[in-house]
Amino acid sequence: MSEFVVHGVPGSPFMRSVLVALEEKQAPYRVEALAPGATRTPEYRRLHPFGRIPAIRHGDFHLYETQAILRYIDATFAGRPLQPREPEAIGRMNQVIGINDWYLFPLVARVIVFERIVGPALFGKTPDEASIAAALPDARLCLGELDRLLGDHAYLAGDDFSLADVLLAPQIYYLAATPEGASILEGTALRAWLERVGERASMQATLPPQALRKAA
Numbered sequence: 322m323s324e325f326v327v328h329g330v331p332g333s334p335f336m337r338s339v340l341v342a343l344e345e346k347q348a349p350y351r352v353e354a355l356a357p358g359a360t361r362t363p364e365y366r367r368l369h370p371f372g373r374i375p376a377i378r379h380g381d382f383h384l385y386e387t388q389a390i391l392r393y394i395d396a397t398f399a400g401r402p403l404q405p406r407e408p409e410a411i412g413r414m415n416q417v418i419g420i421n422d423w424y425l426f427p428l429v430a431r432v433i434v435f436e437r438i439v440g441p442a443l444f445g446k447t448p449d450e451a452s453i454a455a456a457l458p459d460a461r462l463c464l465g466e467l468d469r470l471l472g473d474h475a476y477l478a479g480d481d482f483s484l485a486d487v488l489l490a491p492q493i494y495y496l497a498a499t500p501e502g503a504s505i506l507e508g509t510a511l512r513a514w515l516e517r518v519g520e521r522a523s524m525q526a527t528l529p530p531q532a533l534r535k536a537a
């Protein structure tokens with residue numbers, strides 16, 4: 322069987338999504354850990370020209386971009402499908418994935434989670450309160466909209482756990498650990514969803530390293 326290798330910095334939420342998908346499929350894999358900041362080296366840019374994480378290798382096949390990797394895992398490995406078949410659920414899953422990639426990660430998590438958790442834990446940085454305050458309106462908008470779309474469904478795309486949950490849970494896990502995220506999420510269906518999804522074996526098996534967990 323071809324070896325499946327995940328390259329990335331342990332604790333990265335996008336990398337955790339890939340690991341969660343592999344765990345859901347019970348697929349064997351190996352992590353090739355990079356040091357924080359090592360993603361811009363010429364060597365790593367051969368795997369990911371944009372210098373982001375994660376990237377994967379499966380046998381001779383290389384892939385980067387988390388969405389693409391998640392869909393590849395779902396198509397490659399047997400086990401419970403991670404994508405719905407009904408048109409509305411497919412639409413909702415893809416919409417939520419788009420919200421993460423265009424709004425939640427770049428405008429909210431990349432600022433608040435970095436300033437509150439990653440920067441202090443990995444780089445000894447003091448949080449930039451002005452940047453955090455500037456990201457708050459987008460944080461309320463994104464988390465509020467995800468909560469509205471979740472409604473009274475069990476999962477983000479409807480009744481079944483899907484790639485929408487796989488992508489969003491590691492991002493919202495960190496946001497929920499910041500004072501700003503905790504306050505926005507308090508009492509919401511999205512908070513209850515995070516608790517429920519967080520209990521899955523795949524999420525438990527992929528918890529961030531101790532330093533980031535302590536900071537969270």
Ligand SMILES: N[C@@H](CCC(=O)N[C@@H](CS)C(=O)NCC(=O)O)C(=O)O
Nearest residue numbers: 333334335372373374375386387388
């Ligand atoms: N569009 C990329 C985004 C990946 C991304 O931004 N990953 C973050 C870590 S969670 C990263 O590489 N940060 C390092 C950096 O920006 O230098 C994907 O979906 O894989």
